[in-house]
Amino acid sequence: MQNQNFTSCWLPDGRREKRSNKLIVTILSKAEVIRRVCHTYLSHLFEGFHIGTELNSQDEIVIGTYEATAQACTNDMQVDGFELRQEQGKTYILSHSDQGLLYGTFYFIEQLQLGMKIEDMSVIQNPATTIRMLNHWDNMDGSIERGYAGRSIFFEDNKLSYDKDRIQQYADLLSSVGINKICINNVNVHQVESRLIEADMLIELQHLADIFRGNYITMFLSINFASPIEIGGLKTADPLDSTVEEWWRRQTKLIYQKIPDFGGFIVKADSEHRPGPFTYGRTHADGANMLAKALAPFNGTVFWRCFVYDCLQDWRDRSTDRARAAYDHFKKLDGLFDENVILQIKNGPMDFQVREPVSPLIGALEKTNYVMEFQVTQEYTGQQIDLCYLVPQWKEILDFDTHLKGKGTTVSEILSGNLHKSLQTGITAVVNVGRDDNWTGHEFAQANLYGYGKLTWDPTFKTEKLLKDWVQITYPFVKDSATRLIEEILNRSWMIYEKYTCPLGVGWMVKTGHHYGPDVNGYEYSPWGTYHFSDRNGLGVDRTKSGSNYIEQYSANVSELYANLNSCPDNLLLFFHHVPYTHPLHSGKTVIQHIYDSHFEGVEDVEHIIYEWTREKANLPDDLYSHINQKLNSQLTNATEWRDKINTYFYRMSGIPDEHQRLIYG
Ligand code: GCV
Numbered sequence: 001m002q003n004q005n006f007t008s009c010w011l012p013d014g015r016r017e018k019r020s021n022k023l024i025v026t027i028l029s030k031a032e033v034i035r036r037v038c039h040t041y042l043s044h045l046f047e048g049f050h051i052g053t054e055l056n057s058q059d060e061i062v063i064g065t066y067e068a069t070a071q072a073c074t075n076d077m078q079v080d081g082f083e084l085r086q087e088q089g090k091t092y093i094l095s096h097s098d099q100g101l102l103y104g105t106f107y108f109i110e111q112l113q114l115g116m117k118i119e120d121m122s123v124i125q126n127p128a129t130t131i132r133m134l135n136h137w138d139n140m141d142g143s144i145e146r147g148y149a150g151r152s153i154f155f156e157d158n159k160l161s162y163d164k165d166r167i168q169q170y171a172d173l174l175s176s177v178g179i180n181k182i183c184i185n186n187v188n189v190h191q192v193e194s195r196l197i198e199a200d201m202l203i204e205l206q207h208l209a210d211i212f213r214g215n216y217i218t219m220f221l222s223i224n225f226a227s228p229i230e231i232g233g234l235k236t237a238d239p240l241d242s243t244v245e246e247w248w249r250r251q252t253k254l255i256y257q258k259i260p261d262f263g264g265f266i267v268k269a270d271s272e273h274r275p276g277p278f279t280y281g282r283t284h285a286d287g288a289n290m291l292a293k294a295l296a297p298f299n300g301t302v303f304w305r306c307f308v309y310d311c312l313q314d315w316r317d318r319s320t321d322r323a324r325a326a327y328d329h330f331k332k333l334d335g336l337f338d339e340n341v342i343l344q345i346k347n348g349p350m351d352f353q354v355r356e357p358v359s360p361l362i363g364a365l366e367k368t369n370y371v372m373e374f375q376v377t378q379e380y381t382g383q384q385i386d387l388c389y390l391v392p393q394w395k396e397i398l399d400f401d402t403h404l405k406g407k408g409t410t411v412s413e414i415l416s417g418n419l420h421k422s423l424q425t426g427i428t429a430v431v432n433v434g435r436d437d438n439w440t441g442h443e444f445a446q447a448n449l450y451g452y453g454k455l456t457w458d459p460t461f462k463t464e465k466l467l468k469d470w471v472q473i474t475y476p477f478v479k480d481s482a483t484r485l486i487e488e489i490l491n492r493s494w495m496i497y498e499k500y501t502c503p504l505g506v507g508w509m510v511k512t513g514h515h516y517g518p519d520v521n522g523y524e525y526s527p528w529g530t531y532h533f534s535d536r537n538g539l540g541v542d543r544t545k546s547g548s549n550y551i552e553q554y555s556a557n558v559s560e561l562y563a564n565l566n567s568c569p570d571n572l573l574l575f576f577h578h579v580p581y582t583h584p585l586h587s588g589k590t591v592i593q594h595i596y597d598s599h600f601e602g603v604e605d606v607e608h609i610i611y612e613w614t615r616e617k618a619n620l621p622d623d624l625y626s627h628i629n630q631k632l633n634s635q636l637t638n639a640t641e642w643r644d645k646i647n648t649y650f651y652r653m654s655g656i657p658d659e660h661q662r663l664i665y666g
Contacts, residue, residue, distance in 0.1 A: 017476065019112075022048030026055055028064030031098035033214050034105055037172065038063075041109050060118065061108070063093040063101055074124055080180070080216075081126035084108060091118050099180075099216040106176040113473045125458070128416045131342070131371050131426025132456040133181035133303075134174065135222075135266065140185070140192050146377050146515075148384035149434030149441035154184050158192050160204045164211065170433070171215040177453025181218045181428075184208070187268035187305065189224035194231045196221050197251055202258040209259045218263035220303070225267060225287065226275035227251075238280035239290035252294040264300035265291055266344070271308050284308070284329065285336035292338040303371070303428070304337075305344045306330050306361060307351075313529045321541075321548030322529030323349040327361045331553075335367035342424060343370040347397050349550070350530065352380055353507035354498050355571055357562070358397055360553035363404040363414040365423075372397075372415055374429040376452050381497060383516045384432065384441040386635040387609075388497045389490040391451035391463050398459040403557035412459035427456045442631050443624070446474065447490055467491055479619040489609050496609075498571075500602025500639040500646075503595045504585075506532045506540060506574035509646065517638060518645040532574070534653055538581050538591070540574035551576065570594075581654040595650050596658045599643040606632065606639045 023046045027034055035051060043049045055062065055069075066073045071094055074083055082095040082104030093104040103125075111121050137145040138152035140159070153170060154162050174182070185193050195201055209219045228234040228247045238244055255262050269276030269287055277287035288304040295302060309325035326349060337343070343365065348356025352375035362372055374394055375381075381388040398412040405419060417425045429452050433439045440446045447470045454461050464487075471478075471486050478486070501518070502509045508530040512522040523530040532539050543550035544563045551559045561567050562576045570585045581592035589597065610632045617625050647658075648665040657663065 018044070019046050022046060022050070023060060024050045024052060024058050025061040025063065026052040028053070028055070028062065028068040029098050029101055031101065033216075034063055034098065034101055037102065037105055037109075037175075040172070042112075045109070045112050061091050061093065063105060065096060065098070065101065066094055069094060076126070077124070078126040081124070082107065083124045084121045086119060086122050091121060102175055102216060103178055110176070110469070110473060113476070114469060115472075127178055127457045128412070128459055129426035129456055130417075131181060131424065131428065132179050132453070133183070133220075133371065133426065133428035134179055134376075134431045135183045135187065135373075135428055136431055137186040137188070137377070138184060139188075139190065140196075144434055145186050145188060146375075146379040146430065147432075147434050148378065149432060149439060149445075150436040151434060153433065153435055154208070160201070160208065162208065164207075167208065167211050168214075170439075171212055171217055173439075173449075174217060174453065175215045177450060178457040179453050180216060181220060181263055182212060183220035183222055183263075183266045183303075185222050187222045187266055188272070188274065189222050189268075191224075191230050193222070194224040194227045197223060197227070197255055198231060199254060199258075202255060206258050209262065213261060218261060219259065220263040220266055220301075222266040222268070223291075224275065225269045225277070236280070237275060239277050239282050239287045240280070245290055245293070248291060248294040252298065252300070256298040256300075260298075262298070262300060264295050264302055264340070266303040266305070267291065268305045268307065271305065272311050276308075283333060283336070285333045288341045289336075289338045292340045296338070296340055300340065302341045303344045304341055305373075306370075307344075307346055309529060310527075311529070312527045315525050315527065315531065319548075320529065321543060321550055323541075323543060323550045324548060324553065325349075325529075326359060327364065327553045330361060330368075331364055333368070334365045337368045339369070341369065343368055344373050344428060345370055346373045347375075347394075350507060354381055354494075354501055355393075355505045355575075356507065357505075357572055357575060358400045358402065358411055360550075360558075362411055363402045363409060363419060364553070366420055367423075369424040371426045371428045372411070374427065374452065376429045376448050377432040378445065378448075379430075380510065380515050381494075382635070382638075384445045385516070385631060386497055386638055387442070387444060387489065387493040387631070389444070389451070389467070389493045390448050391455065391466055392491070392494050394452070394455055395459075395463050398455065401558075403555040407557075409555075415459070443627055444486070444490060446470070464491065475624075477621065478624070482616040482619040485612055485616050489612070492605070496602055496605040498602075499598040499605065500642045503598065503646070504540070504570060504574040504591065505572035505576075508532065518642045520645060520649045533578055534650070536653055536655070538579050538583070539650075540578040541576070542578045543576050547578070581650070581656055592650060592654050592656045593659055596647055596660075596663070599647050600662060603636070603639045603643045606636045610636060 025038055062069055071092055079097050080099045082100040085092040093108055095101045095104055138154050140155045142151045142156035144152050212219050224230055226237040228237045228244050232247045268274045270278045288302050291302045306326040308329045309322045313320050345359050345361050349359050350356050378384050378388055400411050402409045415425045432445055450470045451466045454466055467487050467490055471483055508523050509518055509520045511517045511519045551562050568576055583591045585594055644665055647663055651663050651666045
């Protein structure tokens with residue numbers, strides 16, 4: 001295992017200045033984690049630091065439940081919510097539960113890091129969602145599917161292999177932003193990972209679950225739907241076969257004997273060559289419910305992914321549209337899933353592209369629990385080489401008005417469970433960490449994980465505030481002008497990445513399989529259902545009534561918004577329409593001129609960032625300066641490649657010259 005310090009992570013590190021005063025904290029809770037967190041992180045912040053266990057007149061900070069502190073309860077506090085209260089010269093961190101106290105303690109530490117005065121801290125916070133989850137795509141051989149920060153922190157050589165301290169730091173990192181559930185292995189479960197639910201593996205998993213439990217994080221496993229065949233020796237995995245049902249019941253019982261608070265299973269079924277109920281002519285409700293029944297006696301949950309589409313499509317077949325798939329498969333099953341099944345829906349209808357519309361399935365299910373799935377790891381968004389701060393993208397998605405129950409039915413409102421009160425809703429995401437010292441490969445990619453956690457806790461957080469906070473917490477030793485530069489470049493990074501990659505929401509012009517760097521026709525004649533349909537006259541996918549009619553899956557207002565060329569936003573134009581290159585955008589440019597201009601601008605923006613970064617060299621620590629400088633230069637190479645390939649391709653295709661005569665590779 002590599003160096004495990006928190007250098008430049010958002011929790012305290014050696015480079016932070018201590019406050020000169022002394023702090024006395026009284027902890028009226030038996031939870032070991034609160035004491036440990038105070039010790040580990042508060043002692044970094046004060047010259048003198050003392051923990052007591054009984055109230056006395058010198059206390060400054062008192063941490064305890066309302067009951068233990070004999071403080072009056074505030075109305076409407078959720079069990080994992082917390083309050084910071086000023087009372088008779090003391091600051092109380094209060095909650096109904098130890099879990100809430102943990103979040104409150106981390107909040108307190110964060111406010112100190114942000115320079116707040118203790119006596120000014122007064123707040124009540126409840127999480128917006130009960131499911132605040134992360135999915136690892138870690139394989140047992142130690143690799144990570146779509147991982148860009150080194151090897152797995154959990155596995156190596158087809159075994160569990162982890163450093164306890166580092167996992168504890170990770171658990172703290174997650175608790176500091178309110179994450180409460182984690183799945184540790186890839187949704188693509190190979191034969192070796194199928195074995196994770198066997199007795200010998202469970203003994204080892206117990207210890208990992210113990211660490212997460214200490215931080216109130218529930219552990220889940222991805223399972224292979226065909227496990228009864230792969231490891232059980234059965235001839236079938238048919239969900240309605242009684243021997244299969246019995247096999248899962250037995251296996252599940254075994255898991256709970258070892259890990260009594262095990263969360264449950266994540267399932268990728270009938271998706272990208274993974275086995276599933278379709279093989280047996282059964283529905284996804286049949287498949288999910290069979291597992292749900294095995295988990296129900298132990299209060300376990302099945303997260304069942306809706307990423308189900310035909311990945312063996314014939315590109316000549318214009319009647320099939322991959323964007324329709326999740327809705328078409330799952331809307332008709334609404335109401336047929338057991339209570340402990342939670343569907344997992346990717347944020348867009350395709351696959352974590354730089355820009356996609358919101359999945360129409362969000363809010364459309366009225367009698368089924370579900371979560372939205374984001375991708376923190378930067379698969380299609382720069383692979384932690386190119387800078388891409390994703391919080392603005394997620395904010396746009398969370399703020400999107402689906403109009404499903406009239407104006408104001410935003411995605412965040414839906415995910416908070418306010419639309420259908422009886423449903424369990426929340427947010428999950430594919431995480432971006434690995435064994436790299438800085439956790440995320442590109443140091444600034446930590447801001448994505450921080451921002452993700454904060455948004456799951458409170459989707460109303462403002463992007464700028466989240467960014468400002470992260471930069472201040474992470475780089476307290478960096479001078480003001482450099483701090484502002486970091487904020488600025490992160491804030492603009494998604495837009496910049498979008499400018500030099502796929503134009504106007506069309507997506508997918510990436511190298512196949514790898515997904516980094518341009519390949520305009522990489523997926524065009526492939527079976528994956530991801531086409532741009534460029535010809536000599538124009539490009540884009542017609543998803544209106546005259547095409548696949550994907551737009552019918554939205555509410556009338558949203559469908560009308562996208563169907564109408566006058567109202568369809570420029571940045572999604574080619575996702576919804578096939579238009580001529582000469583089509584005028586709302587911006588006043590033609591489509592083709594926009595393609596040329598945005599690609600030139602994207603590269604210029606990266607060059608400008610490098611120029612600004614170099615100017616701040618004197619105000620930055622050497623290691624940080626060089627790390628980012630090296631990443632930015634790789635980004636410039638990538639952006640230039642994108643610019644030249646995309647622009648040349650569309651110039652050759654359309655024959656329309658650039659108004660500014662910049663195309664030299666025609
Ligand atoms: C884990 C995309 C990725 C795959 C990933 C899949 C999924 O297709 O490229 O690597 O597989 O999404 O979300 O299941």
